[in-house]
Amino acid sequence: MLRTLTIGWARGILEIKQFNRAREAVVFTIAFPVILLFIFGSVFNNEIAPSVTFSQYFVAGMIASGLVNSGFQNLAITIPMERDSGALKRLRGTPMPIEAFFIGKGIQVLYSMGLQVLLLLGFGTLFFGLELPSDPSKWLTFAWLLILGSISATILGIAFSSIPKSGRGASALVSPIVIILQFFSGVFFVFTSLPGWMQQFAAIFPLKWLTQGMRSVFLPESFASQEVAGSYELGRIALILIIWTVLGTFFAIKTFKWSRI
Template identity: 70%
Template structure:
């Protein structure tokens, strides 16, 4: 029953999302646009056989997960809290679990669309090499799933701390952009000052970008990383820890109405 309602919620969420042209453009096309701008400006080789645009695409795919989950939810949930949507739902017998299943379906769909667009455009225009082995595809899959899950619960957790829907984009967007700058999306991570590297290592995006590079860049590029290794086990561990902490925070902070 709850699961079936969750699917119905997902359907309603997707309908509402696709009918808001601004949010479709902002969430789905913005990362592709950034890919074009950065990928076209910075074409230099950063290592034998690796261009900056390839490095950048890997980071943008990680960012796509942040966009579709964290950014989208942390902005939209406060708006829905302000306009009464959440309070109205709270007054019905619908289980909160169904509500979150619906949100997860929306995040999953927009994440899939974004990742596919970035993969396709990256491969066609910026020499992105798609993973060439089953093991790499498997790694890519768990990175995407774990990363999205993290991004979703942290978005819900932050939404609880944001007071008004009107102010939400002004809080969330700069946060995400700064995180992208210090986590190895817009700049090569190993070229950042070490205090910045250590600071960004506290957040999941740094680990997600590193994981994506391990999937899309040649294996020998690992020697160029700060730790001279992809640190796959550590990535899995840190993302899993953030998922647990984020779930806890989200359950604590979620509010159905303003007061």
């Protein structure tokens, strides 16, 4: 157990080193959401409810998307690439505990997610009227959303990684899925203004619930009445994230491949 954790930690450090050295990945994962923030925050700065601007609404959604980008999208693309390069096959031929590999991935996701959230919070408060909550209970909500959100995004990324046929095809498959989910889940538009079928479709997936959770942290309590259910539904958010995490774990264990055969 201790050995698994020690090696998992060492893998996390190694993954972070590799992540930092792959500049395209850093730019794609970290800078892209910030660029989107500037574009959308500057174009749509109208008030969508008393004392709530669209840019505030958008920052909350982008933080939720950040979890999906650095967890799901990142792993669903990089793991197939590592499968193609023989990295996974090599690891599978060593006595490395396989859990350590996934711990390492989780650490790398936490790192890139942390960077991304800090950048979004920083730019959001400096330029787009985002107000950091003063109520400690909201920070508590933020904390569990980050933890549960990053765990489920990591596991779903690992689970999805067995679907792309090659590393090269992974990005073409995964990126559109994420972008469509972002549109449907109310990241780029106010969720309640979307067509009903789109809302219902998005409600199946975790991103919609993560964005709603983040709004409960960064938007005033009064805005809850604007949500679909008239409240932020924190309990339901936790439940849905847990269900996806369990399903993802099951699927990942069943389908994970260390090499292309």
